[in-house]
Amino acid sequence: MKFLKIKNHLIFLDIDGTITADNSTEIENKMLYFIENLQKNNKVYLCTNSRNHYRNQQISKITKLEILKTTPKKPSSKILNSLSTVEREMPKIVIGDKFLTDRFFARNIGAEFILVKRILSGNERFLIKTINFIDDLFDFSFGNFLKK
Numbered sequence: 001m002k003f004l005k006i007k008n009h010l011i012f013l014d015i016d017g018t019i020t021a022d023n024s025t026e027i028e029n030k031m032l033y034f035i036e037n038l039q040k041n042n043k044v045y046l047c048t049n050s051r052n053h054y055r056n057q058q059i060s061k062i063t064k065l066e067i068l069k070t071t072p073k074k075p076s077s078k079i080l081n082s083l084s085t086v087e088r089e090m091p092k093i094v095i096g097d098k099f100l101t102d103r104f105f106a107r108n109i110g111a112e113f114i115l116v117k118r119i120l121s122g123n124e125r126f127l128i129k130t131i132n133f134i135d136d137l138f139d140f141s142f143g144n145f146l147k148k
Contacts (some may be wrong), residue, residue, distance in 0.1 A: 006038065006041065006042060006093065007041040007042065008041065008042065008090065008091070009042045009043075009090060009091050009092065009093050010042070010043050010045075010083075010087050010088075010090040010091070010092045010093070011038060011042050011043065011044040011045070011092070011093045011094075011095060012045055012047040012068075012079075012092070012093070012094045012095070012096075012105070012111070013035070013038075013044055013045065013046055013047065013065065013095050013096075014046075014047060014048060014074075014094075014095060014096035014097060014098070014101075014102050015046055015047075015048040015050060015056065015059055016048060016050055016097075017096075017097035017098065017118040017119055017120070017132075018095060018096050018097045018102075018116055018118075018119065019031050019035070019059070019063070019119070020059065020119060021119050021120055021121035021123075021124070022121070022124055022125075022128050023052070023055070023121075023125075024121055025055060025058045025059060025062065027059070027062055027063065032062070032063065035063050035064075035065065036064075039064075039065065043087060043090065044065055045065065045066055045067070045068045046059065046060060046063065046065045046066070046067040046068065047067075047068050047074060047079070047094075047105075048067065048074075049073045049074055049101060068082060069082075070082045074101040074102065074104075074105040075100075075101050075102075075104035075105035075107075075108050076105075076108065077105075077108040077109050079105075079109070080109055091111075091112075092106075092109055092110065092111035092112070093106075093111055093112045093113075093114060094106035094109075094111045094112070094113050094114070095114045095116060096113070096114075096115070096116065097115065097116050097117070097118040097119070098135050099115075099135050099136075099138050099139035099142075099143060100134075100135050100138055102115075103115065103139075103143075115139075118132065120132075
């Protein structure tokens with residue numbers, strides 16, 4: 001698996017749609033295995049725009065990853081201001097499922113972007129379905145122009 005070969009990077013790992021479905025705390029064992037192995041050789045942070053702090057803390061405990069708590073949200077590069085100088089100098093990777101937040105965040109901080117297949121529960125609210133549709137439309141229309 002190419003993910004397991006990543007070493008000495010600062011990794012921003014999205015939550016919703018990337019490691020679990022929106023509004024869920026259920027994380028598959030294979031995802032937990034992936035996260036555990038990723039953090040062996042890298043500094044990994046959970047990075048989310050979700051305002052559900054209780055749920056975010058639950059996910060943080062389950063994954064054993066620190067969640068970045070910043071006022072600026074993705075895709076703002078100001079998120080890096082909350083990190084140490086050493087961390088800001090590390091090569092960066094953003095792993096996520098969204099074009100309009102995760103990919104632009106990666107671009108704004110000079111990071112590599114790894115797009116993952118979105119995890120869906122099938123019970124997403126209409127708003128989430130609409131956001132995902134718009135995001136997929138933008139990715140389909142403009143994604144090739146922004147790939148590094």
